[in-house]
Amino acid sequence: MMQDQPEAAMLLALSAYRRSPTTEARSSLLSTYAQFPGNQLAGHTDDVWAVTFSPDGRTMATASDDHTAKLWDTATGGLVATLAGHTDRVAGVAYSPDGRTLATVGRDRTAKLWDTGTHRLVATLTGHSSGVNGVAFRPDGRTLATASDDGTVRLWDVATHRQAAVLTTGDSTVRRVAFSPDGRTLAAAYSDRKARLWDVDARRVTATLAGHTNTVTAVAFSPDGRTLATGSSDRTARLWDLESYRTTATFEGHADMVWSVAFSPDGRTLATAAVNDGTARLWDTTTHRATGTLAGAGLISAVAFGPDGRSMATVAETGQRGVTPPLQLWNATTHEKARTLTGSGESTTAVAVSPDGRTLAAGDSHGSVFVWDIAGHRLVTPLTGPTGAVTSLVFSPDGSTLAGTGEDGTTRLWDMSRREEPKEAATLTGHSGSVRAAAFSPDGRTLATAGSDHSTRLWDTRSHDQVAVLDGEPDAVGSVAFSPDGRTLATGSHDGTIRLWDLRSRTVVTTLARDGQMCRAYTLAFSPDGRTLAATSCDITLWSTDTHQRIARLTGHTETTSRLAYAPDGRTLATAGYDRTVRLWDTQSHQPVATLTGTGGYVSGLAYAPGSHLLATTNTDRAVRLWELDPETVAARVCTLSGEHRWRETVRASSQRNPCD
Structure with a gap:
């Protein structure tokens, strides 16, 4: 369910x-x-069926089977907002003429109005008795039209959110609607193989356009209002003269139903998209000849032109739940791909939350780092990280610096003092193999990095100079943590041992070893009071930092555990691993208090937001989840x-x- x-x-x-x-x-x-x-x-997790640009072209909205609509920044390709609330497929999206409102419609029989500035719900419109497929604003922005499987087109007063009229002709389902540029006429696509034109004010049909041999699936007016384009399940698109109501052109060539049609702003080009044939086709509306094909962006299900006519967008289906469908921007002149829209990157591998709890950073397997605004669920900016996977991310105690380690042997530092415009501050090199983890000292002056070259290195965060190398480890170092007082550094080795280092003398104080088991020490964390060190490996072990004796072993995960984090108040320990669960433990009784499922894959990153009950996880399914x-x-x-x-x-x-x- x-x-x-x-x-x-x-x-x-x-x-x-x-x-x-x-x-x-x-x-x-x-x-x-x-x-x-x-x-x-994250991006959509199921097929996407509709796309539209905002009037200023800066934002794009998409509608998906995953019950959400998403807003995207067309300049950066980043996710701006996720609008969640529908309980079934979101089938259509439309911006108001002033761009301040987005309308969404869904198979849950509702239409919703959203404030595009705050991304909050303004109203839910109910009245349809079956799924709603299409939506359009009248050019004056005062009226909204919705099309439904219940055979009706409903008109709504946008200001009062009340139903103004019901337009019906019979039992045929209505697939899409579009207003003419002057707002006087509404075109509707019907399952009875016809498109109908309605006089909006008189509430009556003025023309019925017959010619398609299967369901009419899409309608669009030319910018001058003289021509209507229709798409159909008969695999064709047609142009209709709106004075004679006759077909002036029939476009053939798609291998499946034409699901979407769109005119360029100058009216010279018509774009058509067909479900399952993987293409959007471009046609000259004067010569009626094909001028181009957009392909290589999945099974394209919808197409739209940007308001400047220079860009186009396509969205697609995959037929596979949980697989992010391609969302692509194109150059409308060259027909080349310009930008791919992403919610996150490839398989997410690391996560960190800023000390003020406002910002989240997530890294992926291709070396990208994505910075998010947590409250708004908004992608702030993508950063270029290491070559290869990002292995860990960590914020400095004051939040001014983000450090990211990589498989390429580097550690990157970004200046986060201006969150909206982070800048790369330095690239630290010295390890001869991949860097597996990093940690800031409590005062923020020192950064420790753990490497596969069997060493831990200490760096001055102001000069970016290497100040010490702690070597002698028998295997790769995979984890590192400072004690809350900053006097001790814990390092975890792939041979299963944990070493505690005195940072003044830079010597090993003691080595903590498991009972004969060779399990990597994946992650280390000191409790906020510094009395306990938690380590993940085959299971979770708690060690006393005073006696260096094992306090407890937490069992329950069915596979190796690889991530852990203490809650800010120290009362709860969160652990995660290859069994695709996150478990919460009471740190006093050492008993489980909750098992969280539905992580989407192996949990690759785990971080608490300071001062809250919010936990962030990254997973192999590309999503960053907030718990x-x-x-x-x-x-x-x-x-x-x-x-x-x-x-x-x-x-x-x-x-x-x-x-x-």
Whole structure:
């Protein structure tokens, strides 16, 4: 249910938690909420069916089977916002003429209006009795039209959010709608193989355009309003003269249904996209000849021109849930790819949260680092990192510097004092192999890096000079951590041993070894009070920093654990590994308090946001997930979402008692 109906899963989990707040119920509630698309920093995770540009061309909106619409920065290709709240496929998106409002429609029978400045829901419009497929604003911005499988086109007053009219001709489903440039006429695409033109004010059909041999799937007016383009499941697109209502051209060549049609701003070019044949085709509207083909961006499902006519966008389907579909910007003149839109990069490998809890950095397997605004779920900027995978990320204690280590043997430092415009400050070289981990000293003056060359190196963060090499390790060093007082450095080796170094003398104080098991020491973390050192390997071991004796061994993960982090208050330890779970442990009783599932893959990074109950994870599925760990906060948010988006009216399998009553 979580994949198909995440909203229903959240309500069911909340109901179970309300009945009995057991560890299992708490785990289910936290897990289902974290898997809600609005809590993931990533691109779409399912097929994308619609795309449109904002009036100024700076932003693009997409609609997906993953129940979300997403906003993208067309200059950087970065994700701006995720609009989550629909309980089924989002089938259409449309900007208001002033760009301040985005309308989305979905198979959940609703239309939603969103503020594009705050990315908050303004209204949910209900009335359709079946899925809503298409949406369009009238050019004056006062009226919204929606098209539905219930056979109706509904007109809505944008200011009052009230239904103004219902336009119906019979039982045929309505696939798409479009207003003429003067706003007087509405074109609608029907499943009975016809397109119809409506007089918007008189609420009557003025013409029926017949000629397609299968469902009409798309409609678009030319900029001068004299021509209508239609697409159809019969694999063709047509141009219609709106004075004679006759076909002036039929475009053939697609191998599947034409799902999308769009005119260039000057009206000279028509773009068509067909589901499953992998192309968008360009046609000269005067000569009716093909002028180009856009291919190599997946199974293109929709196409749109930018308002300046120089750029185009295509979106695609993959047919595979959880696989990010291609979202591509093109040069409309050369027909070459210009930019790929990404929510995150390739398989995400590392994560860090700034000390103020406002910024998250995630690294990927191709050496890119993505900086996110946590509150707005907005991609601030991508950074170019090492050659090869980013192996770790860490912020300095004051948040002014971000350090990233890489498989290429370098450590990169970025100046984060201006979060919107981070700058690379230095590249530290010296390790003869990959750099596996890094840690800042509590005062921020020293950076420690751990390398596969069996050494740990210390760097002055102001001069960027190497100040010491701690060698003598019998194997690659994979983890490093400073004690809270800054006097001790812990290093973990791939031979399973942990060494504690006195940083004044730069000598080993003691070596902590497991009982004959050869397990890598993947991650080390001191408790906030400095009394305990936690280490992940085959399992999780807690060591006393006073006696250097083992305090406890935490068992429960079914595969090797590789990541851990203490909560800011030290009361909870979060651990993760290859079994695709995150487990939360009470640090006093050493007992599990929750098991979080639905991580999307092997957990490659784990970080708490300071001063909160928020945990961030990175995974092999490219997504960055945000986990709110306070169940009462989650319960309140689920109820807020349910009320705002009217989930009780739209969620399937919602016959149980409302847990929010």
